[in-house]
Amino acid sequence: MFFIQNLKTVKVGRQMSWDWEKLKEQQQRRSDVPPKMDDLLKKFNNLKIPGGPVIIVVILVILLASTMFYTVKPSEVGVVQRFGRYVRTTQPGLQFKMPLGIETVKKVNVRLVKTEEFGAAGGVSRVSGGGNTVTLMLTGDLNVGVVPWVVQYRIKDPYNYLFKVRDVQRLLRDLSEASMRLVVGDRSIDDIISQREEIAVAARESLQRELDQAETGIHIVTVEMKKTDVPEPVQPSLNEVNQATQEKEQLIYQAKEDYNKAIPTARGEADRTIRAAEGYALDRVNRAKGDASRFTALFAEYSKAEDVTRRRLYLETLNEVYPKLEHKYIVDDQQKNLLPLLNIGKQDGGIK
Structure with missing residues (x-):
């Protein structure tokens, strides 16, 4: 009998503990469910806040102002769109636009490179x-x-x-x-x-x-x-082409250098030869003119006194020729024997 009473007591204790845990679980589930909007409005209306409508109006004004004004940086311009259509472009500074998304602004940096x-x-x-x-x-x-x-x-x-x-x-x-x-x-x-x-x-x-x-x-x-x-596959070929081009240019420069050395020298030699020929021609012409003038003057004097002029010319010629002769022999024009003439210049006592 005692055993049966104890068993009932244990069963009742277990049932009571299970009901308590189930109650706690139900209360936790109720606390996780968010309150409904109507309940919040009722609680908010029941609250007595001094100047409540004024605060609400101020909050609304601040929200509107935050969507009506915007600032454009010095390096930017603002492109304003009204319902997605372009309206205007604003310059740097504090600007105004219509609130609540009626007008939107895209800021574009026009100085950034x-x-x-x-x-x-x-x-x-x-x-x-x-x-x-x-x-x-x-x-x-x-x-x-x-x-x-x-x-x-x-x-x-x-x-x-x-x-x-x-x-x-x-x-x-x-x-x-x-x-x-x-x-x-x-x-x-x-x-x-x-x-x-x-x-x-x-x-x-x-x-x-x-x-x-x-x-x-x-x-x-x-x-x-x-x-x-x-490209890398054609780099060796290009190097060979560049080398050949450099060699060609080097040969061209060398040929030009030789040309610049030979041509001026030849031109100078040609000019010198031409100048010498011109000088020689001028000298010959002047000499011929001088000889002709002198001959004309002598002929004029000769015409005036032929005998005197002929003798003077003869004497002047002898005076010019005799000093150039080494040995001079004077032969008598009456000499008829030729033998003495054979020993001329061999005798010590020859007349000079």
Whole structure:
């Protein structure tokens, strides 16, 4: 009997403990359920806050003001849209717009210079889709060159930049590649390697024209050419061509040097010979004129006194000729025997 009473007591204790745990679980579930909106409104209405409507109005005014005013930085402009349609462009400073999302503002930095690179290590562009080698270009002399470059730009017309082109970055990359290929295609591989600044200027002008025609609102600040080269498989052949070109230029320079040395010397010798001939001709002419004048003067005097002039000429001639003779022999004109004449010059006592 005692055992049965104890068993009932244990059962009742277990049932009471189970009911208590179940009650606690139900209370916890009730606490996890959020209160309903009606209950919150009732509680809020039951609260007695002094100046409650005023506070609510102030809060609403602050919320409206926070959506009506905005600030534009000095390097930005604000593009205002009303229900998605462009309305106006605002300048830096504190500006006003319609609240509650009626007007929205997009701030565009018009002073920031952005950069687009074309060509990375190995000549593969990081902006070219599908792993294409955008830097491999065909030159005007049908060679292939690796031409990496960098484009720096900024936004000059926010309206065109935001609304005229759907994907302005993609268009910029495509037009940059097209402009560079157009410029490179008109030049040889030697020009591509040695005239990078001229190519960069021409590519910038061409790219700016295309961007203006497309109304992208982008201004190209500069186009910078990196080190241009040829693909690695053809590098040895290009080196041989460059070496042959250098040897050819060296031979040309050497030939020009020899030409510059020989031709002036020959021209100087020719001028000297011509001047000597002209001097000799002038001397001969002057001498002939002098002889003719002297002969004319002598003839005039001879005509006046022939005997005297003839004798004077004869004596002057003898005076000029005799001193040049080594031995002089005077022979009597009455001499008729020829034998004494055979020993002339052999006798010590000959007349001199």
